[in-house]
Amino acid sequence: MSKVILTGDRPTGKLHVGHYVGSLRRRVELQNSGxxxxxxxxxxxxxxxxxxxxxxxxxxxxxxxxxxxxLSVGLDPAKSTLFVQSQIPELTELSFYYMNLVTVSRLxxxxxxxxEIQMRNFETSIPVGFFTYPISQAAxxxxxxxxxVPVGEDQEPMIEQCREIVxxxxxxxxxxxxxxxxxxxxxxxxxxxxxxxGKAKMSKSLGNCIxxxxxxxxxxxxxxxxxxxxxxxxxxxxxxxxxxxxxxxxDAFAKDEHFAEFAPDYANLQEMxxxxxxxxxxxxxxxxxxxxxxxxxxxPIRKRREGFQKDIPYVYDVIKKGxxxxxxxxxxxxxxxxxxxxxxxFNDKELMAMQSAKYQxxxx
Numbered sequence: 001m002s003k004v005i006l007t008g009d010r011p012t013g014k015l016h017v018g019h020y021v022g023s024l025r026r027r028v029e030l031q032n033s034g035x036x037x038x039x040x041x042x043x044x045x046x047x048x049x050x051x052x053x054x055x056x057x058x059x060x061x062x063x064x065x066x067x068x069x070x071l072s073v074g075l076d077p078a079k080s081t082l083f084v085q086s087q088i089p090e091l092t093e094l095s096f097y098y099m100n101l102v103t104v105s106r107l108x109x110x111x112x113x114x115x116e117i118q119m120r121n122f123e124t125s126i127p128v129g130f131f132t133y134p135i136s137q138a139a140x141x142x143x144x145x146x147x148x149v150p151v152g153e154d155q156e157p158m159i160e161q162c163r164e165i166v167x168x169x170x171x172x173x174x175x176x177x178x179x180x181x182x183x184x185x186x187x188x189x190x191x192x193x194x195x196x197x198g199k200a201k202m203s204k205s206l207g208n209c210i211x212x213x214x215x216x217x218x219x220x221x222x223x224x225x226x227x228x229x230x231x232x233x234x235x236x237x238x239x240x241x242x243x244x245x246x247x248x249x250x251d252a253f254a255k256d257e258h259f260a261e262f263a264p265d266y267a268n269l270q271e272m273x274x275x276x277x278x279x280x281x282x283x284x285x286x287x288x289x290x291x292x293x294x295x296x297x298x299x300p301i302r303k304r305r306e307g308f309q310k311d312i313p314y315v316y317d318v319i320k321k322g323x324x325x326x327x328x329x330x331x332x333x334x335x336x337x338x339x340x341x342x343x344x345x346f347n348d349k350e351l352m353a354m355q356s357a358k359y360q361x362x363x364x
Contacts, residue, residue, distance in 0.1 A: 006146035008042030011062035015069040016209035018202035021190040039080040050129035072305035083326035090330035094139035138162040143330040173340040198227030235282040
């Protein structure tokens with residue numbers, strides 16, 4: 001069986017460092033590993049519209065921003081198919097068929113859906129499209145027969161529900177769809193970066209993000225104003241590193257060679273953590289290290305983005321051609337699904353022959 005990746009992002013804004021360590025960086029590694037037969041990376045605009053239906057321009061404008069971020073981190077159109085979800089009508093039809101395989105109560109129990117509904121204050125008025133988001137995601141994954149889905153841990157309930165849909169479909173209609181496996185970041189700190197304000201989630205809507213495209217001075221300003229240990233008031237005070245956003249970011253980004261270059265007093269991050277915990281290390285010094293580490297990581301991304309920004313028609317051509325390739329693959333899966341469900345009436349010669357024979361026998 002072919003090894004296929006499907007993953008993507010909602011175009012509700014530019015992508016941030018949480019996206020990068022949670023998924024984007026790993027996607028580039030997987031793309032360049034040569035281990036996968038196909039890699040599909042989706043700009044999920046249709047999903048973004050489920051809670052932005054009254055502001056389609058926001059989604060429209062961010063299609064190109066996400067595409068630029070994809071290209072700037074190193075996703076290569078020659079190796080990965082970059083496409084726009086709404087341009088693949090087969091995904092909508094698959095979602096419609098899968099709706100018959102999922103109960104309302106099961107959707108209500110999905111932890112990710114519950115959390116997102118609460119975050120968006122949808123408790124009393126949930127858009128149906130948003131409520132059925134797990135079904136739509138299952139259509140996205142199965143349309144390309146993805147075997148691997150690299151996502152953050154918050155998406156685990158979604159992948160599990162997709163697997164349930166696949167199992168139910170294959171049980172009812174015969175082996176047709178592929179059950180995907182989730183691929184989580186191998187660095188625990190990358191599972192979900194907190195916001196710069198210390199909140200549990202980095203979110204565009206909360207304004208607590210460091211964006212991949214942020215200029216150097218903006219990154220520095222955001223880092224130097226980051227939340228740390230509120231009880232670490234003086235340099236000599238012992239500090240906490242476990243729930244300290246600055247150290248969580250260092251866990252996700254820092255390498256031993258960064259210390260040799262930017263903090264030679266320490267051999268590695270653990271030595272710095274130990275110093276902070278026993279007291280005598282100020283937040284400013286730690287933040288300066290984090291700023292240097294982030295600038296090192298983000299500078300080549302910013303430079304590549306600047307180059308792609310000079311040729312926007314090329315960027316649109318990449319996602320247009322990618323969407324054409326993606327539609328061909330999704331159309332093949334949809335054809336197989338309809339055949340399994342026995343609703344491919346006009347291609348079913350056996351059905352036509354049977355009906356003809358039945359009525360011929362009646363006339364005789």
